[in-house]
Structure formats: C-alpha cells, structure tokens
Amino acid sequence: MSALQSVNITDGSLTVLFDDGTSIVFEDVWLRDQCRCSACYNSTTFQRVQHLLDIPDVTITSVEYDKSQILIVWSDNHESIYKAEFLSEFEYSVWTNKRRRRPLLWRGKEVASKVAKVHVDKFLNSVEGAEIVFTSLIDYGAALIEGVEVSLEATEKVCKALGGVQHTMFGGMWEVTNVMLHADTAYTNVPLAVHNDNTYFNEAAGLQVFHCLEHSNGSGGESILVDGFYGASQLKKEFPEDYEFLTNFDLEAQYLEDGHNFRYAAPVIRLDKFKDIQQIRFNVYDRTAMAFSSQEECRAYYRSLRNLSRYYENLECQWKFKLVPGTALVFDNFRLLHGRTGFTGKRVLGGSYVARSEWLNKARALRVIN
Ligand SMILES: C[N+](C)(C)CCCC[C@H](N)C(=O)O
Numbered sequence: 001m002s003a004l005q006s007v008n009i010t011d012g013s014l015t016v017l018f019d020d021g022t023s024i025v026f027e028d029v030w031l032r033d034q035c036r037c038s039a040c041y042n043s044t045t046f047q048r049v050q051h052l053l054d055i056p057d058v059t060i061t062s063v064e065y066d067k068s069q070i071l072i073v074w075s076d077n078h079e080s081i082y083k084a085e086f087l088s089e090f091e092y093s094v095w096t097n098k099r100r101r102r103p104l105l106w107r108g109k110e111v112a113s114k115v116a117k118v119h120v121d122k123f124l125n126s127v128e129g130a131e132i133v134f135t136s137l138i139d140y141g142a143a144l145i146e147g148v149e150v151s152l153e154a155t156e157k158v159c160k161a162l163g164g165v166q167h168t169m170f171g172g173m174w175e176v177t178n179v180m181l182h183a184d185t186a187y188t189n190v191p192l193a194v195h196n197d198n199t200y201f202n203e204a205a206g207l208q209v210f211h212c213l214e215h216s217n218g219s220g221g222e223s224i225l226v227d228g229f230y231g232a233s234q235l236k237k238e239f240p241e242d243y244e245f246l247t248n249f250d251l252e253a254q255y256l257e258d259g260h261n262f263r264y265a266a267p268v269i270r271l272d273k274f275k276d277i278q279q280i281r282f283n284v285y286d287r288t289a290m291a292f293s294s295q296e297e298c299r300a301y302y303r304s305l306r307n308l309s310r311y312y313e314n315l316e317c318q319w320k321f322k323l324v325p326g327t328a329l330v331f332d333n334f335r336l337l338h339g340r341t342g343f344t345g346k347r348v349l350g351g352s353y354v355a356r357s358e359w360l361n362k363a364r365a366l367r368v369i370n
C-alpha cells in the first residue's frame with residue numbers, strides 16, 4: 001500500500017504525492033463529498049447523508065498529514081479525515097483498470113478443456129467451488145455444473161446459487177420441449193442457428209442455464225456455443241467498417257405472441273466507455289423489417305451482419321456437444337451465442353435465465369471481479 005509523501009493545497013484542489021511516485025490531484029468539492037464523518041456518511045448503509053445540493057461551497061483552510069492519513073479543516077470549521085489507502089484507489093488508471101475485464105477469447109472446441117466443470121455439491125456448498133464457476137463465467141463465458149439431480153427443482157437450486165431465477169414472459173424456471181408453449185422456434189425440434197436470447201428486451205437475460213432433463217426415442221439435439229466476443233474481435237480486424245457499423249447502428253428486434261409485442265433496438269456489438277465489447281445482441285430470427293435512411297445503410301446492414309455471422313457459423317469457431325442429464329450448462333448470454341442441432345424424439349431442457357446484475361453481484365461478492 002502507498003504511504004503519503006506530501007500534500008499541497010493548490011487553489012481549490014489538493015495535490016497528494018505517494019511514496020511510490022504516484023501523484024493525484026483531488027478537487028475540494030470531491031474531497032468534501034467523500035467525507036466519512038457520521039454527519040456526512042451513514043456507515044451502516046454505506047450512503048451519504050446529505051444531498052448533492054447541500055454540499056457546502058467551502059474551501060480548504062488547513063491540512064495536516066502523516067504517512068497514513070490526511071486531516072482537512074474546512075472554511076466552515078468542518079473536519080474530514082482521509083486514509084491514504086482510500087485516496088490511492090482514485091488514480092485514474094488504477095480506478096478504470098479495476099473496472100475493465102479481459103475475457104479469454106476462445107475459438108471452437110478448444111474451450112471444452114478450459115471451462116470449469118464443478119460438482120454441484122462443491123458449487124453450492126463451498127466458496128472455492130463458487131469461485132471456480134464464476135471465474136470460468138468471467139474468463140470463458142461458460143461453466144458446467146455436474147452431478148445435478150435430474151429435476152427442475154435441483155436445477156433451480158443451481159440457478160438460485162448463480163444469482164437467482166430471472167422471471168420473464170417465458171416464466172421463471174422453464175422446461176423447453178417441442179410443444180409450442182410460446183410462439184418461438186425454441187419450442188420446436190428444428191435446428192437453431194447460434195444466437196443471443198432476448199434481443200427484443202431492453203435488457204437481455206444475463207445467464208442462461210440449460211439442463212437436459214430427458215432425451216428419449218430420438219437423436220440430435222446437440223448444443224452449440226460460440227464466443228460472440230471472438231467473432232466481433234475478428235470482424236474488427238478484418239472488416240473494420242462493418243465493426244464500426246455494428247457498434248453504432250441500432251438494429252431493431254421484436255418478439256410477437258398473443259398478448260405480447262416486445263421490441264427493442266440497440267447495436268449488435270455494444271461497447272463500454274473503454275471501447276471494450278460489453279455485449280453481443282445477435283439473433284437472425286427476431287430482426288424486424290426496418291426502414292433505412294439510405295441505400296448505403298441498408299447494404300451496410302446486410303453486409304456487416306453477414307460478415308459477422310460467418311464467424312459464428314464457422315464450424316471451427318463452434319463448440320458442439322450433447323448435454324446429458326445431470327450436467328447443467330450455464331453461459332453468459334451477453335457474450336456467448338448458443339444454438340442446437342435439430343432433433344427427434346422427446347427432449348426436455350430445464351433451466352432459467354439469471355439477471356446480469358445478479359450474477360455479477362455474486363462474482364463481485366466472491367471478489368472474482370471488482
Ligand atoms: C426457452 N427460453 C426461455 C430459454 C427461450 C425462449 C425463446 C427465446 C428466443 N428464441 C430468443 O432468442 O430470445
């Protein structure tokens with residue numbers, strides 16, 4: 001941990017030099033906003049006591065410090081203490097790097113040997129087991145939970161431990177069979193090209209959990225996963241203008257069913273403020289018929305989607321495997337695309353969605369991510 005070396009008041013800000021050479025300039029309003037005294041901060045709820053508009057317009061009157069903390073006396077005679085360890089977290093590159101992720105991109109079945117395979121008892125009953133699963137979800141976007149009793153109830157316990165059952169119009173825990181419970185081809189036995197779910201929701205499901213509860217009197221029904229971030233990264237290298245288009249153009253998607261008309265438009269490749277890929281929303285089936293502002297925009301739409309899709313449809317980029325009863329697959333619906341081969345016979349897929357906020361919360365609580 002960096003110790004304080006010097007502290008200087010420079011009109012309206014404080015320049016703090018740490019003994020590792022790091023220098024950070026803090027504005028007075030920021031410092032007052034971070035005061036952690038009992039009048040300014042509720043240490044039980046981790047919330048500020050006062051409104052932003054009630055932060056007084058004050059100046060720093062005096063500063064005292066040693067290696068581990070700073071005492072500021074304000075022009076309204078309020079006193080604030082700041083620990084060196086707290087302040088050191090706000091060096092911009094340190095602060096931003098803590099929030100950036102570096103997923104381990106993968107291409108095809110090589111990932112099978114890398115994703116976590118954890119027994120359900122270890123996942124549910126040990127911190128280590130949970131850490132392994134969430135680390136695999138962060139690194140590769142998938143994990144396998146083995147030894148799960150072949151029932152929806154046992155699968156639900158896994159979904160809850162991942163962050164909770166996310167309820168949508170499809171229900172909470174669902175059983176997917178080739179019976180048209182909903183107006184969607186998932187409830188058939190036809191092949192499904194790899195896709196992300198819920199491109200028509202304002203926020204897509206975070207995780208999907210698939211547990212094949214039964215497949216009898218038939219064949220096929222293999223699951224397919226592909227790393228959506230890998231494909232998008234390849235598109236950026238080989239077709240940069242298409243990448244640019246798909247990170248800016250709002251593609252509209254829709255889900256229609258009796259009594260339901262979900263519709264949402266967003267980029268197929270969503271970037272965060274660091275220009276890192278944050279989400280893929282790729283589903284060839286749920287696209288609406290769109291009007292375009294120009295012929296060029298229309299042709300860019302088809303060209304860029306097809307170029308991206310070629311990575312996702314490239315068999316060398318796909319991990320194809322048969323889910324068997326007892327093993328629950330969990331994967332990141334913001335990153336991985338999933339699909340299946342056609343099948344015959346009776347096939348029952350149990351599972352649920354898990355909201356992104358909820359599973360990232362679990363991963364953060366485990367300190368798998370910041
Ligand atoms: C069965 N389960 C609820 C998982 C999916 C339901 C259909 C999802 C739709 N095909 C989409 O891509 O969003």
Ligand SMILES: O=C(O)CCC(=O)C(=O)O
Pocket residue numbers: 176186192197222223338339340349
């Ligand atoms: O049946 C499967 O294996 C997957 C179905 C699917 O893609 C979905 O439910 O979104």
